[in-house]
Amino acid sequence: MSVIEVAPTRVDPVRWPDVAEVPRRPMRAAAARFLFERAVARLPLRVWIDGALRGDGGAKAPVMRIVRPDAFFRRVGAGGLIGFGEAYQAGDWEADDLTAVLTVFASRVSTLIPPALQRLRPLAIPRMPRAQRNTVAGAKRNIHRHYDLSNDLFATFLDETMVYSSAVFEQGPDGGPRADEHGLPEAQRRKIDRLLDLADVGPGTRLLEIGTGWGELALRAAERGADVHTITISAEQRDLAVARIAKAGLADRVRVELRDYRHVSGSYDAIVSVEMIEAVGEEYWPTYFGMLDRLLAPGGRVALQSITMPHDRMLAGRDTYTWIHKYIFPGGLIPSDDAVRKAAAATRLRVADSRSYGLHYAETLRLWRERFDRRADEVEALGFDHVFRRMWDLYLSWSEAGFRSGYLDVRQYLLMEA
Structure with missing residues (x-):
């Protein structure tokens, strides 16, 4: 059973329940961090996590800052790209130029996840609700x-x-x-x-x-x-x-x-x-x-x-x-x-x-x-x-x-x- 805690930012929990709360999924969070750091290491980005710089970009590469790594990786681990978006809504990450950062990800969307893990995608990604x-x-x-x-x-x-x-x-x-x-x-x-x-x-x-x-x-x-x-x-x-x-x-x-x-x-x-x-x-x-x-x-x-x-x-x-x-x-x-x-x-x-x-x-x-x-x-x-x-x-x-x-x-x- 997943334990939920309130996010450390002031978010209306009635209007934004899944932004106001951070899922406690430590194993998934650890896996998300491993995959994320592995992916950004090859990207023309500068990503700051816990005071350390990740990415393969030079001085002109766009900058992404993981402000609250624990919350960020728990959200991504539990919800994938939905969690990635909710983490931005909550303020768990920032970007000096949001579009530039997202353009890097969009241009490599098919290769961010290793091929072996992509085959497991149907098991991990939620399907469209019938509603x-x-x-x-x-x-x-x-x-x-x-x-x-x-x-x-x-x-x-x-x-x-x-x-x-x-x-x-x-x-x-x-x-x-x-x-x-x-x-x-x-x-x-x-x-x-x-x-x-x-x-x-x-x-x-x-x-x-x-x-x-x-x-x-x-x-x-x-x-x-x-x-x-x-x-x-x-x-x-x-x-x-x-x-x-x-x-x-x-x-x-x-x-x-x-x-x-x-x-x-x-x-x-x-x-x-x-x-x-x-x-x-x-x-x-x-x-x-x-x-x-x-x-x-x-x-x-x-x-x-x-x-x-x-x-x-x-x-x-x-x-x-x-x-x-x-x-x-x-x-x-x-x-x-x-x-x-x-x-x-x-x-x-x-x-x-x-x-x-x-x-x-x-x-x-x-x-x-x-x-x-x-x-x-x-x-x-x-x-x-x-x-x-x-x-x-x-x-x-x-x-x-x-x-x-x-x-x-x-x-x-x-x-x-x-």
């Missing part, structure tokens, strides 16, 4: 936990467009995205316009948008003269989208519905969906792509934007319950490019075009994170405590690290009849 399955009721609960936190919270770090997906920036002199905060609204609208162009949206187009967000894509499609039907299962998003559309004088061209994608009927010339498939779940990908097939009129076009990950990593982690599932996106699974193409191929649709924007997402996340950190006082005033703010910092930094390392990508797809 997070994306049934109609489950999907609503899952979405509510993230997107209905507070529109005001999202407004602290998103730009005026309230778009919560990767922007597409202009190309800079070095060939990479030229990103700055002032140009973010334009970059978000550029992304939307590229998707609308892929779907050939113009005057009179019957457009279905799956996943309204806060309404920017519907607004731009309506400004082109399209007849827009947009659906969401987030009440907070729906309410703000309706208000924004009415303020723009476009309510006669846009219908916003609180509706699950499985319950939509009709026929549409174009369907657009931006970073919604990640919340569908592998179990329901056939249903999702079957819906696209069923609702698309002959000769129509589908434009999707999706985060993707390498196929082997998707297969390895598809049943795994992670820190992201526990605290950020319950029930989600990022597909691989292969998985998207395979799911589409089971219908009459095929991928006719695909474009990658991974580094653009890294820059988008950097801008969001910097804005979120600058407005920490506003976030606190909304009722989100320091554990939440550290959780959100870790989420934004880990996501950015995924795109910077190439572990994650984001793609725009055009689907058409075969």
Whole structure:
């Protein structure tokens, strides 16, 4: 039986029970310390543990400090990557540059654990709870936990467009995205316009948008003269989208519905969906792509934007319950490019075009994170405590690290009849 003790930081035990308490698992903690020190010894990092320096980095390597080694290794030993995240929420470790540290880990995620021990992974890693399955009721609960936190919270770090997906920036002199905060609204609208162009949206187009967000894509499609039907299962998003559309004088061209994608009927010339498939779940990908097939009129076009990950990593982690599932996106699974193409191929649709924007997402996340950190006082005033703010910092930094390392990508797809 595991003995639990209270963590040495002031954490609300009701709101954050697994952050407030440290599991006493001495054998697992010792094993975690051995594996961690073995792994970081080969990494371009400088890791301070008990006053000693670990890692294979030079003076410019990012710095990670294990502030409370006993608590850190007990959490990691008991919970793996979930414990690693909870240790950051509790303040058990720090980083001078959190994204840089996490980028090192993300770039070597498949080799951190020795191959012999990786074969034991299914025995040690928790599986996704059935409660997070994306049934109609489950999907609503899952979405509510993230997107209905507070529109005001999202407004602290998103730009005026309230778009919560990767922007597409202009190309800079070095060939990479030229990103700055002032140009973010334009970059978000550029992304939307590229998707609308892929779907050939113009005057009179019957457009279905799956996943309204806060309404920017519907607004731009309506400004082109399209007849827009947009659906969401987030009440907070729906309410703000309706208000924004009415303020723009476009309510006669846009219908916003609180509706699950499985319950939509009709026929549409174009369907657009931006970073919604990640919340569908592998179990329901056939249903999702079957819906696209069923609702698309002959000769129509589908434009999707999706985060993707390498196929082997998707297969390895598809049943795994992670820190992201526990605290950020319950029930989600990022597909691989292969998985998207395979799911589409089971219908009459095929991928006719695909474009990658991974580094653009890294820059988008950097801008969001910097804005979120600058407005920490506003976030606190909304009722989100320091554990939440550290959780959100870790989420934004880990996501950015995924795109910077190439572990994650984001793609725009055009689907058409075969």
